[in-house]
Amino acid sequence: MSAARPDRPHLVVIGGGFAGLWATRALAWSPLRITLVDRSNHHLFQPLLYQVATAGLSAPDIAAPLRHILRRQRNVGIRLGEVEAIDPQARTATLADGKALHYDYLLLATGATHAYFGNEQWAQHAPGLKSLDDALELRRKLLLAFERAEACDDPAERAAWLEFAIVGGGPTGVELAGTLAEIARHTLRDQFRNINPATARVRLIEAGPRVLASFPEDLSEKARRQLEKLGVEVSTGVPVTDINAGGYRLGDTYVHSRTIVWAAGVAASPLARSLGVPLDRAGRVPVEPDLSVPGHPEIFVGGDLAAVEQADGSPVPGVAPAAKQMGRHVARAIQARLQGAPARPFRYRDFGNLATIGRMAAVVDIHGIRLSGVLAWWFWLAAHVFFLIGFRNRLVVLLNWAWAYWSYQRAARIILGREPGSARDAPPPP
Template sequence: MSSSDRTPHVVIVGGGFAGLWATRALARDPVRITLVDRGNHHLFQPLLYQVATAGLSAPDIAAPLRHILRSQDNVEVRLAEVQGIDTAAKTLALAEGTALAFDTLVLAAGATHAYFGNDHWAAYAPGLKTLDDALLLRRKLLLAFERAEAETDPEKRAAWLSFAVVGGGPTGVELAGTLAEIARHTLRSEFRNIDPALAKVRLVEAGPRVVSSFPDDLSDKARRQLQKLGVEVQTGTPVADIDADGYRLGDQRVAAKTVIWAAGVAASPLGALLDAPRDRAGRVQVDPDLRVPGHPDIYVAGDLAAIQSAGQPVPGVAPAAKQMGRHVAAGIRARLRGQTTTPFAYRDFGNLATIGRMAAVVHFGRLKLSGALAWWFWLIAHVFFLIGFRNRVVVLLNWTMAYWSYQRAARIIFGPPVDAEPVTPPDREGPDAPRIG
């Protein structure tokens, strides 16, 4: 921290859960904060799949950072991209060609997609980390049914009606279950040449079971609930290749025009700009108080930080990112007062994953729920944690209407066609935590 009499300048990179929670926790402290993000909004990423599957609109799960922080006088929001970090001079190089000086730096730039060395798959199997990703996926999913309606060749039509979600974690399970519901309920009676209910939705997981972060019995219940919705669950076989016309599982070639990637996460590339050790996912290995080894004025939080708590790795989830953000703020406050910082201790609030209508799994300590009760628990938790009263009301109204009508309110196709040639998702990192719980 600067030893001069001027107000210390804290620069926070990333407006996701970790960055925003750190910013708000410093509201009453004698610091000047600059929050830097490539986007102008905070995204509630746990519901991003709802935008991708036309259940919600983008503004329902996002809010402008300037609006969120409008009453916090010690914050300036900067829409910019960080391209370099000079730790000796304590400056950030921004894409606009300017330098931003800091006394304390907090890196909370989140995560991006990881294709395990097969980056060319990104053109054919987009992932889901940002609103741009969600809108691309929505267009791709809805256009698949339109292309099938216009196709006269049975084999080609079947390929358009074949959907694969790669990755059996919470995001993959939520996407697969929702896709099956769209095909069997939402689009019923809307087409003349195809029966959307005949669409094949397959969830592909390389490991032995889906939602492996849950206990075995809940994982098995999740699998059964997916199968009840009509999802074919394929475990124990990794995807060997993906191209514009389908994918390969071992020696089996599957024709499918729509493949969604939900299998891998890598830390933001900003971590590589620091002279610090990183793990295989690119996360910065930080000290127990979330500071970078050898750089006492630089903190890393959220998905970009690799740290253990109580002997276990801290997961990349929203509650962990929020807790890290608050802990970073507490560490900055302690140093301002000449006090020592304390190690970060993660409090695990459990796991939630929805599968479909009245189907979900919940794990909180000894509490294990599945089915309708878990679904209501999941719904209430997600509405409660949304940013802003308007977002909560709009999401609740949309879900209420969808529950009674099976309709999804955001089924408007716009933007360029996605089936003419491969479209690579934007190379940008999203906000911190990929999901809640």
């Protein structure tokens, strides 16, 4: 079967994340020609993205080229590009280069981006973490902070460089804060001459009453205690009200900080607006029970872009297992359409919540089974290695984690890129 067969119905999948890739793979033997469009050439295992940002893993350890993953699936063609608009009436998806892809079926799975709750000017001072580019830039920012503190003669300015703030107490914020504290207190020990990295202040800020709000309250409290044991200062119940180049305002208090990370919220991909259908407050598409768009049964939405309710009325969470399940469901729905049969409604299976806090510390909630500490940490490790794509990635991640466990060192602690406006960026003299 070839992706070039013009007599086959054409499915366009926008987004090579969990929903898009799982749908594509599930349709390997379907009488379709599939075009998978993504602005990156790789599939990213986002749950471990913070490990790249904190120098525990390298970018290729948690990503794999889409062409390699789908190399044996002959009914798929891959297009590297960004879709700028969708015309449901003409059934076209227009790319940034002006070319239009005509589809018979469409899966929109472009995920989510950072949400600053109307304060978009904060983005330049408090970057978020959604892509490998974000992770590499954040790694650079975190490691450079220690270098800038080492070279600084002004005690106040040095303290600002060693003041780290993670805004958002969800899993990403918790994992970043715990890992950053370990780096400061263990990985960088005895490696500087003018500063003691262990004096770095790592603050996790959550506007709500507790961190890990999606977990049971007792596990949330255990996570807080484990963070504080690692040296993280946890602040809850008070929101950040301003962020600028010099620091942030927490309630009525201004804190001088040169390193602020945003992990507080997400907003749906703006591409959903071109569908011309009502969206929810986060910009997601409220879909039909089979994940199709109201009024457009040929268009499906999956992953973080879909607003889906469970049987009890609670929303399906924006996590990787949910996106995978949506992708597989869309594949089954399209197969049913091809056979002239009705598609079944989507049913989300909740496998539980996992979050790691640091070395030998994690929390796990699986159908009422609640674990914390060392046992939860081992469970978290096993689950994440199991769900990585590719034997090489699993092996490399295991080796890196084993080395980090025994040595406290982080193999990817390399600062890449250059300062804007540096001498190397200047044009040569005439």
